[in-house]
Amino acid sequence: MDVQEAVAEGTASAENGEVKRDGRKQFSMGPGDILEGKLIYDGSVHADGKVEGEVRVTGNIDVASGASVKALLEGANVTLKGQVEGMVTARDKLTLGKNARLSGDIQVRRLQIDDGATLNGHVRMGDFEHQASGQ
Amino acid sequence: MSTRRPASRLATPVPAENGSNGHRNSVVLGPNDRLVGQLYIEGDLHVSGSVEGNLEATGDIEIAGSGKVNGDVTAYNRLTVGSDASLIAGDVRVARLTVEDGAKFSGKVSMGQHVPKVTEPVAVVPEPVVVVPEPEKPTQKGKRR
Numbered sequence: 001m002d003v004q005e006a007v008a009e010g011t012a013s014a015e016n017g018e019v020k021r022d023g024r025k026q027f028s029m030g031p032g033d034i035l036e037g038k039l040i041y042d043g044s045v046h047a048d049g050k051v052e053g054e055v056r057v058t059g060n061i062d063v064a065s066g067a068s069v070k071a072l073l074e075g076a077n078v079t080l081k082g083q084v085e086g087m088v089t090a091r092d093k094l095t096l097g098k099n100a101r102l103s104g105d106i107q108v109r110r111l112q113i114d115d116g117a118t119l120n121g122h123v124r125m126g127d128f129e130h131q132a133s134g135q
Numbered sequence: 136m137s138t139r140r141p142a143s144r145l146a147t148p149v150p151a152e153n154g155s156n157g158h159r160n161s162v163v164l165g166p167n168d169r170l171v172g173q174l175y176i177e178g179d180l181h182v183s184g185s186v187e188g189n190l191e192a193t194g195d196i197e198i199a200g201s202g203k204v205n206g207d208v209t210a211y212n213r214l215t216v217g218s219d220a221s222l223i224a225g226d227v228r229v230a231r232l233t234v235e236d237g238a239k240f241s242g243k244v245s246m247g248q249h250v251p252k253v254t255e256p257v258a259v260v261p262e263p264v265v266v267v268p269e270p271e272k273p274t275q276k277g278k279r280r
Contacts, residue, residue: 093236095236110236110237111234111236111238111240112234112235112236112238113232113233113234114233115213115231115232115233116231117232118246118247119232119244119246120244120245120246120247121243121244122242122243122244123240123241123242123243123244124241125239125240125241
């Protein structure tokens, strides 16, 4: 299943800071970390702790279960297990884990919502390219 | 056994009881079934056919197989959209939601508060019916001088 793959990617390199994985960079936050502002990143982001603002990455975004995110998120595969407020764009797939709570509009190519997840917002599937590359 | 004639060729038996005796009603729209219009079901709804219109069920709604729904969906309990199914909705109001990978899904999703939680079929306390004796009204019709 794709979820597990995404999970493994997010947690495999959970040390803080930047780690290389499969030749791709990963920006990995811990539960006590705080990010405020706008992050444009060429690689993947493992978000934990507190994130506020905007995160746009070329790789995947993975929001840990204890995380609290109030931000615009954009990535290839986005996996949410924590609480997120804000617009989410997944150029490929968005996964809401069973403890995920998302309020915000989402734009995705593929979507998986596990039982137990909470979603409040508008879902759009397909033709997201205009927004994804713009802005 | 009574020798009543079987009710023609019904693909799915229509359950007569409708939640009154704790038995949850369940309606199935099979792969070859099509519905255009609105449907309200006291119970569960299982769609693997195509629906153009709004669906509302007091229990669960499952869009499975290659089911296609084009319209608003309200499930007082849970909505499941299967991996080959599609739901293109204006509004989706549900208490619980499962979308399988591969499903086509769009719409405005509202979860939680909006929908009254489905109570367990057992131990439902009947609401006391308050009967207020109507005070006798003057029975004149229209205006009288």
